[in-house]
Amino acid sequence: MTDIARHPDAPASPSHFIGLMSGTSLDGVDGVLVASATGQVLAEAYLPFPGDLRDTLMVLQAPSENELHREALAANALARVYADCVRELLAAAELPASAIAAIGAHGQTIRHRPGEFDGIGYTRQLNAPALLAELTGIDVVADIRSRDVAAGGQGAPLVPAYHQAMFSDAGQTRVVCNLGGISNVTILPAAATGQSVSGFDCGPGNALLDGWVARHLGTTYDDGGAWGASGHVDDALLATLLSEPYFRQAPPKSTGRDLFHAEWLEARLATVPGVSPVDVQATLVALTAQCVADDVLRYAPDCRGLYACGGGTRNHALMQAIAARLPGVTVATTEALGVPPQQVEARAFAWLAQRCVVRQPGNLASVTGAQGPRILGAIYPH
Known part of the structure; x- marks a missing residue:
């Protein structure tokens, strides 16, 4: 050469x-x-x-x-x-x-x-x-x-080792949440807890959201989460989606499109007929937010700061939904820690x-x- x-x-x-x-x-x-x-x-x-x-x-x-x-x-x-x-x-x-x-x-x-x-x-x-x-x-x-x-x-996930090097604070427990096609969290415990860093995939993120909006609006993503924000969460559909056994599986665990794909969603939609496309999108936002929040509350109950990265940070409806489910926790992007998401x-x-x-x-x-x-x-x- x-x-x-x-x-x-x-x-x-x-x-x-x-x-x-x-x-x-x-x-x-x-x-x-x-x-x-x-x-x-x-x-x-x-x-x-x-x-x-x-x-x-x-x-x-x-x-x-x-x-x-x-x-x-x-x-x-x-x-x-x-x-x-x-x-x-x-x-x-x-x-x-x-x-x-x-x-x-x-x-x-x-x-x-x-x-x-x-x-x-x-x-x-x-x-x-x-x-x-x-x-x-x-x-x-x-x-x-x-x-x-x-x-x-x-x-997977492998990024938690980098999160530990970049974002740990000995004085407080932090969670770094990647909102990519799949959502995952890294739990960076305060030194006083004596616990090790943990991390795992929570469940679907942009993969289902982007696929659904592409099918119904012909765009590659829901710009700012505006379409999803205009709909309403269907509680019956959300409960059906949350019944997926993966969400109750204990870490270490990881997942991907092998599980969370269009056919997975279609099979569950078939059991809750009549939900409008925009309400499905709103419910998918709620699903991603609920999975993240549930795992933070379960595995990092002392967390006071969640810092998000990945493309999902541009979905304002998703970020707001996560914050609403984590009262008392500061929800921001990693920009607050000096690294653009x-x-x-x-x-x-x-x-x-x-x-x-x-x-x-x-x-x-x-x-x-x-x-x-x-x-x-x-x-x-x-």
């Missing part, structure tokens, strides 16, 4: 990391370029998925015809979007590829079945890290979840890439249920 001229301000050895995240919302790629010495974000970028790639990724969430071929082509297409995002980050930071130690590229989860089948199960993140390394000229850290799964863990996940995977490169564990066994701390990720040199 052709050598890239070093930027005059670049360090003698690469010391920056890039984090890329495309989550279960399937909307696009968030990227950040981070200075590892300070944790400062030098550039951020967002690239939406092309419509055909998003459609293919949605289809690949479930078994389909010629699946292996379609997955391979989608992985290559995803790597090209990732590479475009990297190029935007480098241009914004005015740095060459040679200044970057590694890219943390999580990939796109298309199956998540830990603990099933043989007691280990599997998790599958569609990715083409070798192609990404070739396109960018930068080392890539990928396959970040599977080592935790191999050690008997859920492989859209950066948190990408920054976490830059952090995890750095941990892999320096051979330090990236998981929390208290969160995932793994047999112990593990170095996460496989390195694809450029």
